Amino acid sequence: MQPEATLNQLKNVLDHGQLPSSYGVYFKNTLVALCHALEDHVLQTCSVISEEKPLLLVTFQQGKWYLQEADRYYDIAQCSSEVAIAAVADSGFATHKTGQLDNVSLIHLNLDDSLVEEWNLIIFAPNYAAMVLCHELSPDEYRADGYPQVDTERKFYGLWTFDRTLVQTAAHILTERYRPYNSSLADRLLEKQQQISEITNTTPVDLTGVVSRIVTYLQTSQQQLITINRQKRELVELEGQALKLNRNLAANKLQAFLRMAQKIDERDHDNPIASLQVSALAEVLGQILDLPTLKLRRLRLAGLLYRIGLAEAPIEVFTHRASQLDEASAAFWRDRSVFGAQLLATMPELVPIQKIVLQHLEYWDGSGKPNGLKGEGISLEARILGLVAYFQEQTQPRGDRAAMSLTEALDKCLEYSGIRFDPALVESLSTVIRLVEIGLMKLPDRPSQLPTVWLEETITNKS
Structure with a gap:
């Protein structure tokens, strides 16, 4: 950690350099949970009295995930006296x-400022204070494990606390680190901090709720990590079964993945052949775009495996719309591409497939x-898979939502053209659906080449 790091400076000004007991190394998904808990407290205790509104100092590291939180911070700003946000220039703040x-x-x-390695949230109000203060490990500190390929597995030195003195001290340090960029802003932030600290006629906030929320978020975060380990163990068990049939390790791992994917589809009674249909339609779009044979093969396999991250998801993920899910179930749905990529990472031969699943x-x-990721920074295969998976999902019922017709599902995709989806790919999908509607082609329900292991259990059950 660099000497100028906010965490380091805070440690140096404390007696004996003693940081709170919460100080340690955290995975990114845990820090997301902590920040969301504190942000939720701001939203749920939103005051109409301006003197009671908190000051927020935020450092969004390199801004890689800012756009996912942008609308959330719009609401948070309504509940704050002032919000200072630090991120790299192209993170999207200026246009949002x-x-x-x-x-x-x-x-x-x-980019050469070590603040781009930090991820901070400081909340300073007249009646409470809270913060999450973090600094990512350097490449050398990741050691033998190497820099993680999955974003949520990145590691940070960090702490969280409600200690008012610590929060105020950190706020002063971080404000001074903002000074080289905008001296007048730094002066204003320091003045604001002084004004808040001098307010005495306020009722202390009961933080029982936010502490409970932190525990809940942390439990959910831990549950996700436990789930990934459980999924990996299940994969090992399935691989062991496959080894009895074939001694080729790579082939057996792939068979294990395919069996797992088939089991997931079987759990989804409203959409039991999702992976087959998505793989087939993705292959059609790939053929229209004249993808090379190798890329077509990868796209076809990614379509079969794109839902593998839902192996341990609660059944509600398959029976309810996303907006109706509780926090734990919503986390599985939201992070399904990450879970899937983490599983596929156990098989080095599937690195190209892992990338497609991760980015879809x-x-x-x-x-x-x-x-x-944005625009062509997303791989073409992942853009195709993401569009096709969304389209196919709309054509099937989910919870209290009825299945859409092909035209209705296409209209939904058109609404998101240029937002969620590559406009050129939406146009290609439109061409396919028009041909289907006028009877010039049939919408495929399975890819042109299908591993026999996928249908083995189904065939056995029917015989």
Whole structure:
């Protein structure tokens, strides 16, 4: 950690350099949980009295996930006296409505400033204070494990606390680190901090709720990590079964993945052949775009495996719309591409497939998950898979939503053209659906080549 790091400076000014007991190394998904818990407290205790509204100092590291939180911070700003947000210049702040608010100040970080390695949330109000303060491990500190390929597995030195003295001290340090970018803003933030600290006629906030929320978020975060380990164990068990039939390790791993994917589809009674249909339609779009044979093969396999991250998902994920899910179930749905990629990472031969699965929930405008990739920064195969998976999902019922017709599902895709989806791919999909509607082609329900293992259990059950 660099000497100028906010965490390091805070440690140096404390007696004996003693940081709170919460200090340690955290995975990114845990820090997301902590920040969301504190942000939810701001939203749920939103005051109409301006003197009671908190000051927020935020550092969005390199801004890789800002667009996923942009609308959320628009609401948070309404509940805050002032919000100062630091991120790299091309992170999207300047063009988003949040960045246009009068009480939001933007600090565009230089890439050589160590602040781009930090992820901070400081909340300072007259009646409470809270913060999450973090600094990512350097490449050398990742050691033998190497830099993680999955974003949520990145590691940070970090702490969280409600200690008012610690929060105020950290706020002062972070404000001074903003000074080289905007001296007048730094002066104003320090003045605001002083004004807040001098307010004494306020009722202390009961933080029982936010502490409970933190525990819940952390439990959910931990549950996700446990789930990934459980999925990996199940994969090992399935691989062991496959080894009895074939001693080729790579082939057996792939068979294990395919069996797992088939079991997931069988759990989804409303959409039991999702993977087959998605793989088939993705292959059709790939053929229209004249993809090379190798890329077509990868796209076809990614279509069969794109839902593998839902292996341990609660049944509600398959029976309810996303907006109706509780926090734990919603987390499985939101992060399914990450879970899938983590599973596929156990088989090095599937690295190209892993990349497609990981990126298929990225959006054309950069607002998708998990890394906020944008436009052609998303692989073409992942863009195809993301569009086709969404289209296919709309044609099937989900919870209290009826299945859409092909035209209705296409219209939904057209609504998101240039937002979620590559406009050129939406146009290609439109061509396919028009041909289907006028009877010149049939919408395929399975890819041209299908591993026999996928249908083995189904055939056995029917005989």
